[in-house]
Amino acid sequence: MRIPCPNCGERGLEEFSYRGDATVTRPTSIEPSSESAWLDYVYLRDNPYGPHWEFWHHISGCRAWFRLKRDTVTHKVLAVALAAGVDGEDHRS
Amino acid sequence: MKHSALQIFRQAWSSHRKWPRTWSSPEPKPAYDVVIVGGGGHGLATAFYLASEHGIRNVAVLEKGWIGGGNTGRNTTIVRSNYLLDGNEPFYEWSLKLWEGLEQSLNYNVMMSQRGVINLFHSDSQRDGFIRRGNAMLMHGADAKLMDRDELEKVLPYLDFDNARFPVLGGLCQPRGGTARHDAVAWGFARAADQLGVDIIQNCEVTGMRIKDGAIEGLDTTRGFIGAGKVGLAVAGNSSRLASMAGLRLPIESHVLQAFVSESIKPLVDTVVTFGAGHFYVSQSDKGGLVFGGDLDGYNSYAQRGNLPTAEHIMESGMAMMPCLGRVRVVRHWGGVMDMTMDGSPIIGLTPVTGLYLNGGWCYGGFKATPGSGWVFAYTLARGEPHQLNAAYRLDRFSTGRIIDEKGMGPQPNLH
Numbered sequence: 001m002r003i004p005c006p007n008c009g010e011r012g013l014e015e016f017s018y019r020g021d022a023t024v025t026r027p028t029s030i031e032p033s034s035e036s037a038w039l040d041y042v043y044l045r046d047n048p049y050g051p052h053w054e055f056w057h058h059i060s061g062c063r064a065w066f067r068l069k070r071d072t073v074t075h076k077v078l079a080v081a082l083a084a085g086v087d088g089e090d091h092r093s
Numbered sequence: 094m095k096h097s098a099l100q101i102f103r104q105a106w107s108s109h110r111k112w113p114r115t116w117s118s119p120e121p122k123p124a125y126d127v128v129i130v131g132g133g134g135h136g137l138a139t140a141f142y143l144a145s146e147h148g149i150r151n152v153a154v155l156e157k158g159w160i161g162g163g164n165t166g167r168n169t170t171i172v173r174s175n176y177l178l179d180g181n182e183p184f185y186e187w188s189l190k191l192w193e194g195l196e197q198s199l200n201y202n203v204m205m206s207q208r209g210v211i212n213l214f215h216s217d218s219q220r221d222g223f224i225r226r227g228n229a230m231l232m233h234g235a236d237a238k239l240m241d242r243d244e245l246e247k248v249l250p251y252l253d254f255d256n257a258r259f260p261v262l263g264g265l266c267q268p269r270g271g272t273a274r275h276d277a278v279a280w281g282f283a284r285a286a287d288q289l290g291v292d293i294i295q296n297c298e299v300t301g302m303r304i305k306d307g308a309i310e311g312l313d314t315t316r317g318f319i320g321a322g323k324v325g326l327a328v329a330g331n332s333s334r335l336a337s338m339a340g341l342r343l344p345i346e347s348h349v350l351q352a353f354v355s356e357s358i359k360p361l362v363d364t365v366v367t368f369g370a371g372h373f374y375v376s377q378s379d380k381g382g383l384v385f386g387g388d389l390d391g392y393n394s395y396a397q398r399g400n401l402p403t404a405e406h407i408m409e410s411g412m413a414m415m416p417c418l419g420r421v422r423v424v425r426h427w428g429g430v431m432d433m434t435m436d437g438s439p440i441i442g443l444t445p446v447t448g449l450y451l452n453g454g455w456c457y458g459g460f461k462a463t464p465g466s467g468w469v470f471a472y473t474l475a476r477g478e479p480h481q482l483n484a485a486y487r488l489d490r491f492s493t494g495r496i497i498d499e500k501g502m503g504p505q506p507n508l509h
């Protein structure tokens with residue numbers, strides 16, 4: 001599996017570290033009423049069989065954080081975009 | 094037919110051609126009291142204990158491929174009960190006790206070998222942590238023994254004791270730990286369950302769930318609809334997919350773990366050794382191959398194969414611990430897909446859907462749990478409530494904050 005960094009192009013897997021699902025949204029509220037939104041953000045995942053939006057960090061390269069849409073069965077990369085500018089909107093499409 | 098020494102002798106007269114089939118393969122019935130999804134060790138053990146402990150025999154186990162073809166047939170077969178936390182240690186120790194009597198209760202040779210499991214430590218603080226864990230094990234009735242460098246040098250003379258980065262100071266040993274034959278565990282439970290009337294149905298993939306008024310009615314499968322009073326999921330690695338058929342999201346990511354086997358060599362490793370600091374562990378099979386592995390690849394994956402950087406890292410770690418491995422050739426390697434939970438501990442219990450029960454989230458350590466998991470899951474399915482031993486493994490622990498994070502890694506599945 002090779003990972004295409006938006007800055008550096010395709011590089012070996014060992015240069016990157018992985019953060020996980022990029023579709024969950026951190027709640028802005030800390031009120032008790034936001035409990036289920038926090039549960040959703042911290043713990044619950046779609047864990048799809050197929051395309052998955054996920055965060056990667058080019059830790060041994062340019063150090064950029066980016067989002068990758070990758071098929072979890074074939075490892076085929078479908079889309080990539082820098083993480084900067086992620087606005088909390090739903091990227092599950 | 095009961096297996097015995099006499100039977101082996103008798104079958105020899107017909108050149109071992111007249112052994113009966115180990116389990117029958119019936120056509121699915123229209124409905125069952127309990128349907129178990131997943132014919133791995135956990136699903137088969139659950140069916141066996143439902144029939145043997147709770148008298149529930151109108152049971153089917155549905156397996157999409159062949160039984161034991163999932164992680165049960167892909168793991169490195171280590172059996173142990175060396176946990177720290179209260180939610181874990183009593184459960185795993187009960188499972189180890191069941192392993193100790195398993196061959197008698199199943200009348201099947203699962204090749205349980207209590208050769209000991211040794212975890213190496215390399216610093217004073219790591220030693221203190223291991224002593225604490227050893228004491229927790231002793232307090233829960235398990236066995237644990239601290240070994241110093243001198244003792245280790247006698248058992249494992251080939252370790253690189255003076256490694257510059259990770260000098261070996263000693264190890265925590267669980268003498269009752271060891272290995273078992275993975276396939277035999279699936280076959281033994283299948284045979285014993287089949288003899289008690291359980292239907293084992295292979296090549297039958299569950300594709301959907303019928304739920305009415307919040308209660309499960311049955312399952313759509315590639316072999317038609319099968320009605321069910323209760324459904325138990327035991328589909329390691331695929332729990333999220335099955336749960337999504339019931340509209341549930343789980344605190345799980347699916348990850349791949351690799352394993353490796355070397356060519357057969359003369360007896361070298363007569364115990365199980367883990368080098369956690371370097372991500373490597375090894376044992377030797379009865380055929381002589383070294384069976385070893387390390388850590389997860391680290392990204393979400395449903396592919397039953399891993400990538401080369403992890404393979405390389407595991408080989409490097411192995412070389413660091415046992416430099417003599419350098420001349421040994423690897424002959425096979427593979428991957429298995431596992432449910433990694435957000436706290437690294439399994440989930441066994443009820444779900445928000447009435448009649449639907451979940452047994453999953455086994456991470457990389459569910460083989461040792463096989464008998465214990467089947468035992469408590471059968472209890473939970475039969476009674477509609479968890480046994481004391483799996484009470485802490487409830488699904489709603491994530492919303493109540495009662496997580497069981499053995500390694501203290503936080504909600505980051507690839508670090509557990």
Ligand SMILES: Cc1cc2nc3c(=O)[nH]c(=O)nc-3n(C[C@H](O)[C@H](O)[C@H](O)COP(=O)(O)OP(=O)(O)OC[C@H]3O[C@@H](n4cnc5c(N)ncnc54)[C@H](O)[C@@H]3O)c2cc1C
Pocket residue numbers: 130131132133134135136155156157158159160161162163164165166167168169170171172297298299300327328329330331335350351352386427428429430431455456457458459460461462
């Ligand atoms: C490389 C590797 C090494 C490991 N090493 C160890 C170890 O040393 N010690 C240890 O304790 N644990 C270890 N484990 C973990 C252990 O293998 C698992 O936790 C355990 O085997 C899980 O058993 P199971 O019966 O739940 O799952 P499985 O044996 O995977 O059974 C689940 C079954 O469900 C079936 N299934 C899935 N979806 C469907 C569907 N829709 N319909 C019907 N059937 C379905 C699958 O085909 C599969 O056969 C390791 C795992 C791996 C991958």
Ligand SMILES: [Zn+2]
Pocket residue numbers: 005006007008009058061062063064
């Ligand atoms: Zn880069």
